Amino acid sequence: MAKQLRCGDLMPGCDRVIEGKDEKEVMAKATEHARNDHNIRTMTPDLEQKVRGAIHEKP
Ligand SMILES: [Zn+2]
16 A cells, blocks of 8 residues: 655645655655755654654555
């Protein structure tokens, strides 16, 4: 089941859409994107939970 994350749901103003074959892949890509483009070096449990909550099935 393909998953999708709209970064803008978490980071207003960001139009990046991250897709992956499952939640794990989306999380990995989101972590990398956050580090590269939002200067978030550490994915805290709180942030990880927010990201997981924003991931949904690809339409
Ligand atoms: Zn972003």
